[in-house]
Amino acid sequence: MADEPQSTDRAPSRRRFLKSTLAGGIAAATAGGAAAQQAVAPVATSGNPKNLPPRVPSWTQVLGDGVATHPYGKPSKFEKHVVRRDVEWLTASRESSVNFTPLHALDGIITPNGLCFERHHGGAAEINPADHRLIIHGLVDKPLIFTVGDLMRMPRTNRVHFLECAANSGMEWRGSQLNSCQFTHGMIHNVMYTGVPLKVILDEAGVKPAGKWLLAEGADSSAMTRSLPIAKAMADCLVAFKMNGEALRTEQGYPIRLVVPGWEGNLWVKWLRRIEVGDKPWYTHEETSKYTTLMGDGRARQFTFVMDAKSVVTNPSPEAPLLTKGRNVLSGLAWSGRGTIPRVDVTLDGGRNWREARIDGPVLDRSLTRFYVDFDWKGEELMIQSRAHDSTGYVQPTKDELRAVRGVNNIYHNNGIQTWLVRATGETENVEIS
Numbered sequence: 001m002a003d004e005p006q007s008t009d010r011a012p013s014r015r016r017f018l019k020s021t022l023a024g025g026i027a028a029a030t031a032g033g034a035a036a037q038q039a040v041a042p043v044a045t046s047g048n049p050k051n052l053p054p055r056v057p058s059w060t061q062v063l064g065d066g067v068a069t070h071p072y073g074k075p076s077k078f079e080k081h082v083v084r085r086d087v088e089w090l091t092a093s094r095e096s097s098v099n100f101t102p103l104h105a106l107d108g109i110i111t112p113n114g115l116c117f118e119r120h121h122g123g124a125a126e127i128n129p130a131d132h133r134l135i136i137h138g139l140v141d142k143p144l145i146f147t148v149g150d151l152m153r154m155p156r157t158n159r160v161h162f163l164e165c166a167a168n169s170g171m172e173w174r175g176s177q178l179n180s181c182q183f184t185h186g187m188i189h190n191v192m193y194t195g196v197p198l199k200v201i202l203d204e205a206g207v208k209p210a211g212k213w214l215l216a217e218g219a220d221s222s223a224m225t226r227s228l229p230i231a232k233a234m235a236d237c238l239v240a241f242k243m244n245g246e247a248l249r250t251e252q253g254y255p256i257r258l259v260v261p262g263w264e265g266n267l268w269v270k271w272l273r274r275i276e277v278g279d280k281p282w283y284t285h286e287e288t289s290k291y292t293t294l295m296g297d298g299r300a301r302q303f304t305f306v307m308d309a310k311s312v313v314t315n316p317s318p319e320a321p322l323l324t325k326g327r328n329v330l331s332g333l334a335w336s337g338r339g340t341i342p343r344v345d346v347t348l349d350g351g352r353n354w355r356e357a358r359i360d361g362p363v364l365d366r367s368l369t370r371f372y373v374d375f376d377w378k379g380e381e382l383m384i385q386s387r388a389h390d391s392t393g394y395v396q397p398t399k400d401e402l403r404a405v406r407g408v409n410n411i412y413h414n415n416g417i418q419t420w421l422v423r424a425t426g427e428t429e430n431v432e433i434s
């Protein structure tokens with residue numbers, strides 16, 4: 001896209017911390033900060049010195065729980081701070097709400113099912129798969145109705161993809177506001193989906209030559225509807241029924257959801273019940289009043305489908321401060337809706353010096369990619385940023401570069417470079433440099 005801002009290599013000439021300069025932002029930073037405190041991992045202590053080496057600890061001296069204690073496994077009780085959390089003031093009701101993935105507490109590239117952020121417009125529908133159907137109609141030769149069982153007997157495929165809400169980082173357009181990695185970047189998850197290519201389903205119905213768009217509708221109370229170009233539907237979309245090997249979670253669209261690789265999360269219709277083929281978009285309320293981008297000059301961008309390259313350092317971050325001097329691991333995530341992530345740069349000094357991060361684990365198309373920098377911390381103040389490069393050559397822009405093109409009256413598609421200030425105490429804050 002012509003107006004897509006790219007990063008430049010300029011180091012900041014002038015430093016300015018925009019710490020919640022907006023009146024509303026001050027309250028917001030406080031709210032985010034308080035919640036962030038609760039999410040910080042407790043400092044490791046056994047509570048009982050008798051359990052420490054060289055003594056034989058107490059748990060070695062008794063039998064543990066039997067195998068039938070947890071028919072469905074749960075995380076250790078010492079991990080109970082690792083949960084999805086929400087920002088109370090962000091949404092009006094629980095049913096039309098969002099919570100966030102605790103990115104700072106995770107590693108690798110796969111998001112555990114129970115920690116995938118949720119975004120519902122009318123609550124999570126509870127559907128018995130025996131009563132669920134997928135209807136295909138409109139400009140097709142043969143309208144069809146599939147049961148979930150029918151879909152599970154069709155050729156299936158496995159794909160790892162990120163889903164990012166277009167509003168991820170949306171509260172940060174005017175300055176740093178939420179003092180939390182979970183809240184600034186946690187509207188994203190990365191899952192291995194198992195499902196049927198949408199092309200296989202559409203080919204069975206036979207799309208008429210005039211069919212250029214489709215409408216996908218959910219069976220939840222919001223009956224969420226979005227228009228999707230048929231070319232994208234045929235290229236790589238899935239009707240998924242499994243995530244990370246098990247059935248979709250209720251809140252992620254059980255029994256079936258649409259997977260739209262690399263495109264904004266609201267297109268990934270959950271509890272998918274209907275696909276209508278048409279010759280033009282439907283201009284539903286999700287693509288007119290919402291999910292459009294208001295530009296600086298008052299015009300709006302519509303159908304901004306692709307999620308551009310972005311990255312964030314998850315450790316250290318406000319919920320994961322530096323606790324120890326000396327050997328430390330900086331860790332983060334990068335992703336792009338246009339391809340893979342071949343390279344991530346990291347700076348520890350606010351952009352004066354950049355180094356290439358070590359990418360580790362699978363580098364997959366339109367998936368989260370994990371990066372690390374192994375470093376020695378002497379207790380000095382750090383200004384940490386990461387910058388993603390994607391396989392198309394696109395480079396993640398600074399927030400100021402983005403604002404220069406898009407203005408600040410925006411919620412969606414904020415992929416600007418994030419800055420964390422690490423103080424000498426190790427505490428880490430959301431700030432901006434410009």
Ligand code: MTE
Binds near residue numbers: 117122218222251252
């Ligand atoms: N599908 C239905 N039927 N209803 C919804 O409210 N929310 C959309 C999308 N699909 C939504 C939906 C939005 S805005 C996003 S960002 C993603 O689902 C969130 O997916 P998740 O809850 O699995 O994280």
